[in-house]
Amino acid sequence: MTMPYPALRFTGASILRDGEMQSRSIAIADGRITRGPLPEVDLSGYLVLPGIIDLHGDAFERHIAPRPSAPFPPLVGLRGADRDAAANGVTTAYLAQSWSWEGGKRSPDYALRMMQALRDYAPRALTDLRLQIRCETHTVDTADRLLAAIRAHGIDYVVFNNHLDEAEMLQQARPEALFAWAKDAGRTPEEHLAVVKAAQKQKAQVPRYLCRLAEGFDTLGVTYGSHDDPDGETRETYSMIGAKICEFPTSRAAAALAHAVGDPVLMGAPNVVRGGSQSGNIAAEDLIRAGLCDALVSDYYYPALHLAAFHLVDTGVMTLPQAWAMISDTPARILRMPDRGRLDPGRRADLTVIHAQSRAIEMTISGGRITHLAGEAAHRLAGCAPALTALAAE
Template structure:
């Protein structure tokens, strides 16, 4: 295919040029059918480094969906409609149980392994650091499914437990986990009581995973000291740092910082943490993640542009070339010759993505672009 008369996004912004695709790769020219895309923009495909919006497709109601493969196909369609050509599905391995428990993590990985998806779909396992008894089983799971990316979480409500109190929303979380409130509280107290053992155990686990070539990150770093501790373990990705100072410290120490696109779209954190736009304006962000809402990636780009925080090319790099570099994917993220033909065709008037191509194949096609291709 040859796309003619569109504006194509490059490092210096939008420019009028033709773009050819041959055998799934962007090339200089090819003898093929051409399509007039005047009035449209062609942009690099969006690369999502962390998203758990797929959960609602796997369980629209608790326990109601048994065929995870069909749920993943539904998530695939949503990814494509939002211009996401490479997706990283962030699956929990947590004491929280249910869809976030170890058993479901295995079911999810088994389903993903055999799913027929159009989006280039990868996995990130989010491991709760205080599950000391699960370290060996977790490592075996990572090895069995060749998991490329692990992020460490600590969602235990330590403050409440240290004061001998029941954590907020405890009963609801217990029911989601399939435990009684009393059993759930006992588990949390036991995990909290092992806190002093975690740093050394985690350091050793991180070293073993690094030796396997697994990419490692930390989640919700709340202080520069916490981030420095992870950095000392070789954990060089900081997801959603909670303050400007933490993001600044992470960046200064060579870590790559991921922020949530929904935070940008909302104009601030829903939980009272640092504004992502503030961190981006300070130059401490390498990639945006969809987090819990896939449409937020594209929305965040235009919010940053409309608010004058970044130019279009700089903002789009946070959802394309920046994430590609962070994930070690050298074959995508830009529209240069020789790169994979992962791209989106966008209507600049409506800002709707009307076509998504993954490796040169359509995963999404609608609206005026569909009419031009099918006419």
């Protein structure tokens, strides 16, 4: 059963409009932000902010496999991830799915399963769920298959990354970690090492492969970038072939090069909330303070998105409108989604409603439909039920 579009006017709240918090009302109807007299819900004491747009999240992996040895069907995992995103104010979410030689849940076969699972689940989704493909650079024999899959499933966002260096390092310094990696991929250590060596042999073909993909992405209208750039030279190389998004640079030099050539830099919100990278890379807050980070993403934890925005406010780095733009307006512009990211009339009705005192997300509206409702906001909405019923009867 399709959820109805409520027609409501929210009053009394502090609303983010035109780059500042304003005391005004906001109306939604037919899935859009609108104007006009509608049944009112008093949201005094709340903040109404644009819905969060998450450009990279892999928390869905934990919903599909809460333990490595206990996987669930992709559709079950997608349902859990969908609700997790909605409960944390996310209205558009890119699920970061690998396309890699690494095997298992990072293999091209599994990526195709996820594409089909998301297509099957999409009509029931609360959140606008999309797949981001993380394409390993040393997968040169999959070009035709990847481009066909992107065309067939409407994938609009790809990032390149290279885990081969990590595999080579583990092979030398921590063979036990490489063996665990092999186990996750369903391989013996010997089989996994053979795959690593086969990938290493592709090195000379990789530049031409990436250029071919870049040309295909341009034809298909796909936005693309790179992940974990270690230095400015790597970022410059990707930028030159059109991979303009710099996702999770691991050094200040990579972020600075991206900024110098106008490439948007994305960092993880958990990095901001926790005060640094869990893997020992550069601190996201340092890049933000230096003006070298444009947007924040959930990475592995949806609650970090709004927590990071308030952290930046509390530490005096940014105002709330500036911090919130890093998880709403700016991501919308980066992925060329002009219908969302701001609370302007005519745009998609994507709203995150936060209790101003507790900072708890109590209501999420995605595409005009209520996808999460809790706390006092639920009681206030219930209070206008008679007016909604009367409107429906008309």
